[in-house]
Amino acid sequence: MTPRLVLDGVSVARSDTVVVEPLSLSMDAGEVVALLGANGAGKSSLIEAVAGHLPIVAGTLRLDGRDVTAGSLQARARAGIAWCPEGRRLFPGLTVEETLDVAATGNRRVRAEAIERMFALFPALAAHRKTPAWQLSGGQQQMLAIARAVIAAPRVVLLDEPSLGLAPAVLDSVFDAVRRLAEDGAAVLLAEQNVARALAVAGRTLVLARGRVILEGPSERIAVDPTLPGALLGV
Amino acid sequence: MIEAIPQLLVNALALGSTYALAALGFVLVINAVGAVNFAHGELVMLGGFVAVGLAATLPETAVLPGLIVLPGVMLALAAVGLVLALIGYAPLRRAPPVSVFISTIAIGLIIQHAVTAGIGPEPRVGPPLIGTGSVELFGAVIARQQLATIAVAGLLLVAVHALLKHTRFGRRLRAAAQDPVMARAIGIPVVLTTAASFAMAGALAGAAGLMLSNQYFVAPTDGAVLMLKAYVATVIGGWGRVWGAALGAFAIAAFETVVAASVSYLVAEVLLYVGVLALLMLRPRGLFGEAEGRRA
Numbered sequence: 415m416t417p418r419l420v421l422d423g424v425s426v427a428r429s430d431t432v433v434v435e436p437l438s439l440s441m442d443a444g445e446v447v448a449l450l451g452a453n454g455a456g457k458s459s460l461i462e463a464v465a466g467h468l469p470i471v472a473g474t475l476r477l478d479g480r481d482v483t484a485g486s487l488q489a490r491a492r493a494g495i496a497w498c499p500e501g502r503r504l505f506p507g508l509t510v511e512e513t514l515d516v517a518a519t520g521n522r523r524v525r526a527e528a529i530e531r532m533f534a535l536f537p538a539l540a541a542h543r544k545t546p547a548w549q550l551s552g553g554q555q556q557m558l559a560i561a562r563a564v565i566a567a568p569r570v571v572l573l574d575e576p577s578l579g580l581a582p583a584v585l586d587s588v589f590d591a592v593r594r595l596a597e598d599g600a601a602v603l604l605a606e607q608n609v610a611r612a613l614a615v616a617g618r619t620l621v622l623a624r625g626r627v628i629l630e631g632p633s634e635r636i637a638v639d640p641t642l643p644g645a646l647l648g649v
Numbered sequence: 650m651i652e653a654i655p656q657l658l659v660n661a662l663a664l665g666s667t668y669a670l671a672a673l674g675f676v677l678v679i680n681a682v683g684a685v686n687f688a689h690g691e692l693v694m695l696g697g698f699v700a701v702g703l704a705a706t707l708p709e710t711a712v713l714p715g716l717i718v719l720p721g722v723m724l725a726l727a728a729v730g731l732v733l734a735l736i737g738y739a740p741l742r743r744a745p746p747v748s749v750f751i752s753t754i755a756i757g758l759i760i761q762h763a764v765t766a767g768i769g770p771e772p773r774v775g776p777p778l779i780g781t782g783s784v785e786l787f788g789a790v791i792a793r794q795q796l797a798t799i800a801v802a803g804l805l806l807v808a809v810h811a812l813l814k815h816t817r818f819g820r821r822l823r824a825a826a827q828d829p830v831m832a833r834a835i836g837i838p839v840v841l842t843t844a845a846s847f848a849m850a851g852a853l854a855g856a857a858g859l860m861l862s863n864q865y866f867v868a869p870t871d872g873a874v875l876m877l878k879a880y881v882a883t884v885i886g887g888w889g890r891v892w893g894a895a896l897g898a899f900a901i902a903a904f905e906t907v908v909a910a911s912v913s914y915l916v917a918e919v920l921l922y923v924g925v926l927a928l929l930m931l932r933p934r935g936l937f938g939e940a941e942g943r944r945a
Contacts, residue, residue, distance in 0.1 A: 465834060491836040499834075505827040508820065515817060516824045517835040562835060 416479040418443040418601040419464075419495075419570050423473035426456070426463040426625075433459040434625045436473055441601040443569070446592060448616035448633065449605040452648040455622040457605035458500055461572045464603065465497035466490040477569065496568035500575045500605075502559040506548035510539055510558055513547055517562045532561040535591055553584030560588065564595055571600045577608040589615050609646065613637045623648035655789035657906055663795040663864075665902030666802030669895040670857040671875060672882035673809060674730075674850030676894040679883065680826035681846035682738055684749035688757035690876025692726055692733075692851055696858025697775050697867030698764055699725050704776035715778035715859060719801070722859045723852040730851020734844055757872055764869040775862025798860045805856055806895060809849070813891070822846060881925050887935030897936065 417440040426434035434456040441447055449457045462468040464475060466487035475483045477493055485493060505513055514532055518525040533540035536557040542550060547558060556576055564571055576588050585608070592615050596602050606612035612633075613619060619636040621629035629636060629645045636642060671693050678686045703718040711717060737756045741748040778797035783790050813819035825832040825842040832839050858867065861875075879894075882901055886893025901921065908917035928936065 467830065467834070486833070487830070488833040488836060488838070491834050497834050499831070503828055503831045505824045505831070507827055508824055512820045513824075516821045516832075516837065519836070566836070 415442070417441060417476075418445075418478060419603070420476040421464070421473065422476070424460075424463065424470055424475060425472035426459045426468055427471045428459055428468060432471065432625065434463065434622075437627055438473075439620065441570075441603065443599050443601055444596050445618070446596045446602040446604060446616040448612040448619040449603065449622060450609055450612060450619060450646060451622035452646060454624075455648060456625040457622055458574050459625075460622070461497070461574045461603065461605050462499070464490075464570075465495060465499075465572055467497070467499075494566075494569035495572065496563040496566070496570065496600075497572045498559050498563040498574060498576065500578065502555050504547040504550075504555055504559055504562070507546055509544050509546050510550070511543045513558060513562050514565055518565045528565050528567075532565050535564075535594065536561055536587060538587065553580050553588075556580060556584070556588060557591075560591060564600070567598075568600060571595055571602045573602065573604045575605055575607060577606060577611060585611060609642075621645045653789075653910070655787045656791060657910055659786075659789075659791050659795050659799070660910075661899075661903040661906040663798040663802075663860075664906060665899035666799055666806065667857045667860045668878055668882060668898035668902050670802055670805060670853045670860075672879045672886070672894040672898040673806070673891065674853035674857075675876075675879035676883050676886075676889065676891050677826075677846045677853075678850045680889055680891070681822070681843045682742070682749065684738070684746035685753070685880070686733070686737075686847075686850065687750055687753040687876060688733060688737065688760060688872075689753075689850065689854060689879055690872035690874065691757040691760040692729060692854035692872075693858040693861070693875045693879075694867060694869065694872040695729060695760060695764065696722050696726050696855030697862030697871070698768070698773065698858075698869075699855065700775040700859035700862050701773045701867065707776075713779050714776035715797075715863065716801070718776060719778075719856060719859060722855045726851040726855025726858070727848040728851070730847040730849070730854075731844060733851070734847035738843075738847070757876070761869050761872055768869075770869055772866035772868040773862070774866050775859055777863045778860065792864075794863055798864075802856070802860060805853065809853070810892075818842075818845070881921070884925060885928060885936050890935070893935060900936070 419441045421437060421439045423436040423438055425432060425436045451457050459468055463470050466485060470483055474481055477495065482490055482493055514529045515525055518528040538554060539557055542554060547555065550558060560576060577585055589611055592602055592604060604612060604616060613636060616633050619633045620627050623645060629639065629641060675689045699722045700718055703721050704714050707714050707717060733756060737752045738749055741752055777794045778801060779793055783792045813823060821837045822842045822845060825837050825839045829839050878901060882897035883894045885897030885900055904921055905917045908920055
């Protein structure tokens with residue numbers, strides 16, 4: 415079976431400085447892979463490069479076997495790579511319903527059904543259909559940001575720090591959603607600071623430090639690895 | 650003066666609704682590309698001259714001459730807006746916004762001088778929307794052109810609102826204006842929404858130019874003042890607020906109409922800019938606050 419997403423020696427630069435050294439990773443459909451590491455380790459840079467927001471300066475990126483390395487942010491979105499960035503970056507003046515409608519694909523009926531699916535995924539949003547995004551609580555904004563990214567049923571979902579600043583009750587629904595997205599067949603790449611939650615939801619984990627993978631393996635093994643605390647600090 | 654109040658009110662509404670059309674197009678481009686289009690006033694002026702030119706092709710006996718040429722004027726100026734985007738903005742889209750200021754100032758000057766060179770500096774009179782004459786309303790004599798202007802501009806404002814709020818294209822246009830990167834990340838063709846913003850700005854400027862050209866005439870040098878009015882309306886309304894700019898335009902028109910009627914037009918102009926300076930000091934975010942706040 416062709417892997418869903420393949421990074422083959424991918425290296426990433428941010429304003430001409432290499433921030434991710436050549437990195438290889440293969441993900442199957444339905445798999446959740448966690449990216450852990452200290453601030454500045456390269457997690458967000460890797461996510462943004464796969465999304466198409468930062469340039470891949472070496473290596474290739476393949477989606478279902480197709481080389482998409484040269485594709486723009488918009489082209490990768492259309493090919494099925496969804497990106498939910500750190501800090502959510504919602505459209506502040508659009509309501510919940512408008513936000514989901516602009517992100518959905520298909521005719522009016524298909525889009526309306528997709529919006530209802532998102533309300534089933536995040537019932538807390540359903541009561542706020544007509545609320546502008548900027549008026550939502552932090553947890554509701556995070557749910558909307560994830561829903562906006564995944565409403566078009568993507569093949570790959572990139573989540574950058576979705577747990578940042580959220581209350582424990584909200585975390586449950588966010589990580590439940592991550593699990594359900596994978597069950598529905600998406601490959602989910604999750605950059606997280608919340609180590610316990612990330613290890614619990616991801617089958618595999620990569621720990622980055624200064625742009626390199628320093629620890630990698632099945633999450634249950636990483637969870638008990640004695641070098642993990644040091645690796646998370648980048649030492 | 651009391652008996653003149655309905656007349657003044659209608660004047661202010663008519664002038665305000667044309668200013669609002671101009672300001673709306675101005676702010677649509679600001680939102681779409683994050684830069685000011687300093688050629689916007691020239692688009693309004695050009696709309697007036699296109700209206701004069703198209704109306705000259707109509708038979709003398711045509712009723713509703715302005716209404717007949719309106720779609721043509723809007724289409725022509727939409728095309729001019731697209732060309733402006735193509736040569737004034739597209740090559741500079743990765744450059745700092747100040748580059749776009751300069752390129753649009755240059756294009757504005759080119760348009761102004763081309764019109765002067767082509768047909769001369771004299772003011773021309775544009776076609777009335779629904780013919781001349783006046784009607785009596787609430788005891789006041791009111792020009793038909795004024796009423797038609799209010800009606801047509803009002804309809805266009807409602808149409809733009811419906812487009813932005815209730816169509817998927819309009820929502821995508823707003824999304825792309827609020828965060829172009831995230832708009833691309835969900836597959837919105839930002840190139841198209843940007844082009845559409847310039848085309849709409851041109852079309853609305855054209856409509857405003859047509860309506861102003863009948864009552865106030867149109868001359869090749871009108872662009873700068875019109876541009877300044879749109880700019881001031883946007884500042885009053887809160888930078889980047891679409892409907893704030895429209896309200897700002899009505900505020901300017903009301904102020905101009907009342908002061909011009911009670912003192913003089915020149916005093917009105919001076920006081921307007923003094924008022925704007927005062928406003929910027931007292932309420933730097935505009936009369937109507939911000940479009941959307943931020944939550945911590």
